Amino acid sequence: MRDWIRWGSSEFSRRALYFGHGTDNPWDEAALLVMWALQQPWPSLERIYDTRLSTDERHTIFALFRERITTRKPAAYLTGEAWFCGMSFEVTEDVLVPRSPIAELIQAGFEPWLSVYPARILDLCTGSGCIGLACAAAFAEAEVDISDISPLATTLAEKNAQHHGLQARVNVIEADLFSSELFAGKVYDLIVSNPPYVDAKDLASMPEEYHREPVLGLQAGDDGLDIVRKILSQASDYLSEDGLLVVEVGNSWAALEEAYPHVEFFWPEFENGGHGVFILTAQAVRDIVSAEKRF
Template identity: 55%
Template sequence: MTASPSRLTTLRDYIRWAVSRFHEQQLFFGHGTDNAWDDARLLVLGALHLPWEMADAYLDCRLEEDECQQLNALLRRRIEERVPTAYLLGEAWFCGLPFIVDERVLIPRSPIAEYIERHFAPWLPKTPARILDLCTGSGCIGIACAYEFPDAEVVLADLSFDALEVANRNIEQHELEGRVYTVQSDGFDGLPGQRFDLIVSNPPYVDAEDFAGMPEEYQHEPELGLACGADGLDLVRRILAEAADHLSEDGVLVVEVGNSQVHVQALYPEVDFTWLEFQHGGHGVFLLAAQQCRDYQALFRQRIKAR
């Protein structure tokens, strides 16, 4: 697979060559890009610490031999091992912000980013003083919320100690130690008595059928962050049953369930979920007001017991 540095000499050469190989080997793109050209450009420029928005004229710059060797090694891993580009670079972007990522956490890609940037308008009745990012992973959702709500205290909660180590590195990178902190928690178990004005969660929600058919790239991500039972809702059921106990009077719950939206709707046909619409792509994110969580709490608890 290795390209000869004597034949590939410029950034443009490597990007073009990578696009051809990515198509030839039928790689999957879904971890920050959706096509071979963007993925190749991100990998080549990112590996050499060059900005994505760099003018195309610089693509004809010749590379040093050590740079060619570095690119050859990374491209080999991307193609032969199907390692997602974000893991190869150790960085992913979310809400226009850089985040440290490795194989201990999912690669940020939630469509919730669109609503974070919109301050969850028109759904939040007031500016939140306390925010919970439940199942935080890298911390990207909670940290992005901290930027948009600069006076809010933000809690990043996750079951995985490994994930929380990454989240803490991101808190430090963004210099938010004063009002963003991590808590080890299985669902809400590690947050007794705590209430929040906004709870945002991108929990594991992939059902067994979808998980079995996922492209190889997803096998590099932690299974704990993806799969969650036959219908993908093992944790979502718990979140719904307990959310009312952790929301403030006018709080809001936002949960991403992706393709498992069909299972949510089948399991709770009585519940008037607000399914958010996205201008930039995405689906399967519901919103409930605190009052709805209280009104339906008995039902949510019943559906857990009925399993």
């Protein structure tokens, strides 16, 4: 098995594949595909490195490697599975591959920024449901709403909620941000979102692997802030008094600070990589809305 991973890694490097959808190097990408082909859990990799492969297994692995190279599809689309916060999620080409650095905040319980235990949590632009469902697993007593504009995404998110046995506490909503009447009268202690935030220039220059993902989940206007502006202008109506807003904006962080020069966004640093996630208190979000009304 080790030799197949080594060969796959070399081929991926030689063909200049891009890695940014769950792995960040060719060795891990090859290993992920091999482990999936063998139907083995990722944590057992080190233990079975020297396993001898059957002819059928070698054929399966070769076919996966070839498809990864020729289609440039991220590995998760080939396997139909991605890992996030230690949880397995079904993924299709209708949603982005889970990879947000928000995972690190979830695993830390959003400390030290979250001042209350979140009784109700909202995940906007949920895609596969990974962020909201990971929050539901982390906060076992919380009620969680997960929302997306895409019916294909909400269908998949429902499946993932059922897979993890979280459907009793997780409500899936099909809506354009807060547009659904199902949000009427609700307030949340935590609103978290990984919305589309890629600007036009970045989108045009992204590696092929990103162009295998749904553009609906990526593009957000010339400066990447089309959706984020809406969230900032609407979220105050749905945040509790001590609520927290956490939003990923990636490379559009500079455009955000330029657009809101008087707002003190907090940008946490991540030990496991990633950047461009801001945190705002409910009061800070309300201040943004108040300032917009004055002008």
